[in-house]
Amino acid sequence: MPATLHAPSRPSRQKEAGSEFAPLARRVRESGLLDRRRGYYARAVGLNLAATAALWGAVAWTGDSWWTVLLGVPLAVVAARTGFLGHDAGHRQIARSARANRWLGLVLGNLLLGMGHGWWSDKHNRHHANPNHVGKDPDVGEGVLAWTAEQAGRQRGVLRWVARHQAVLFFPLLTLEGVNLKIGSVLFLRGRSRRDQVIEGGLLVAHAVGYLALALSLLPVEKAVALMVVQHALFGVHLGAVFAPNHKGMAMPEPGQRWGHLRRQVLTSRNVRGGPVTDWMMGGLNYQIEHHLFPGVPRCNLRKMQPMVREHCAAAGVPYTETGLVASYREALGHMREIGEPLR
Template sequence: MPQAAAVAEPTTGTSGSDFAPLLRTTREQGLLERRTGWYARGIAANLLALAAVVTGIVLIGDSWWTLPLALPLTVLWARTAFVGHDAGHAQITGNRRASLVISLVHSNLLLGMNQAWWNDKHVRHHANPNHIDKDPDVGVGALVWTQKQAEQREGFARWLTRNQARLFFPMLLLEGIALKIYGFQYLRRQPVRERMLEGPLLVAHLVGYFALLFTVMSPGKAVAFALVHHALFGLHLGMAFAPNHKGMEMPDPDGERWGHLRRQVVTSRNVRGGILTDWFLGGLNYQIEHHLFPSMARPNLRLVQPLVRAHCRALGMPYTEAGLIDSYRQALTHMHEVGEPLRTDRTGGAV
């Protein structure tokens, strides 16, 4: 049976003596203990809210007034995705089987996202964030993240790179659908036993989702609802993940190997804010702390932040924080700079 993937915190000084004191203090203060009760209450509240929105869709029925419910459904789907993310990191419980069940229910069944695909990609990202050769999040795709990558673009991809900063948020509107496609594509790479478990859950999600919409709405309204819902969902997730690493330092593939502390801190950006920011971004606004302690329960991230900030200050290590809007500005500025040579290249055409 497939297991929920998790990145473990280094437990000895082999990861670098600069991290060992911080890890020891964090453990002594009990901040690595699970908060299963906190998650249980949050999961129950989210499921009840999802049921309420579904009930609203059924009661309003075949009316364009159903369309506004795509917004709360989007927000609740994002909460569902955050639970799946946390389960994949073993933040909710130390029981691997229980973590897997939570991940399968929230990712595959409720969202139609293949949790095995996400965990495979996400674990590699955590191990080497912003490493151009090892982090799949900065590999060549629809977007590119270095000028060297940009130089290799041709045709439509070249035009896309020249304009990627201004197109970033519009492209996120397609991400909700893309996540489902990636999940189904990944099934072919999974062992038969995993495929037989995860595939039916993905299909069950699609059948249930479209059965609901097409049962209570006309085909035109059902398609409109699904498109708006998935567009908003992709935008919401993109807004939660975009501030975390884009525009931050990228390790030199041929340079020295960084220790755990430096590798995670200088490549990550925190987003300042209060309770609303924590809720909207699912705790990912504490990106530095999350990368240092990936199995730490979400509510403990804000508690460990002062320790991490003080530790970095004592070592003279940059600790980057920004407001939400400024974090987007920094990420978009980096994407704009990556495409700069193509905009000034006569053979590529100026824009």
């Protein structure tokens, strides 16, 4: 299904005043959608912990069988749910105090996932401040994949070959993302305070020891390794499949280009249209425009906010991009293919 663009227009510097966003912010605030949803999050965290425990119980029950390895699939899905909750804690959506949200993030991220809450919050907050802005957004920075023609031209050796075929390699590379997140979390601690190193590092070690001990105590080594490989590979693909459609192939501000908050967040983001299944699999983050405009809004309220955001964008003449799931991947991969084209 093609993208839905509401009231398309070119970004205009004359319309970049803060008042463009202020009426929408006031309307959302008056709607009550900014209020905390403690009951929702208590249920979400409780159900997620119960599902995780039940799946490991199933691993113990099935025992010494290669069929047990297939439980790595639902374990990956539940781990992604844990990641979504850690994401919300990082945006201070769950608890009222920053301290409580930080500790929730540390437990959900460092302890349960082995993914550093401090590392992720630092990276993700920089992304939110300047989405798709090369040099400011780490998600489009220099790395294995190239997001601009200039980045692709600077790649050498194996990375140049990867950039040349990156659209085809994108999903296979995501199978390594689960491990990459853990490596990045550990490396991030090198420049942190002693206190952060002890707390965050200690929780990361506790996760690694507990995870390995649990898997190896329930299964023979070869089956335990296979289970962990399946879980981490699909966990990376799941997260990548959720986050890739949100910004790839959308507007990328030129150096020196200044947009107000409304345009900076809306023009660089893409919503993914879908029903309850799409919403659940993507954790509600398929309402990416609403999330970027109001990152502190509880994730479960984003769908309710969408009509007023879409209406406001139409009135302000700001393109509001929404596509189906398949179309979103087609556009994202098309952008990657276009960037790699000169190398081919």
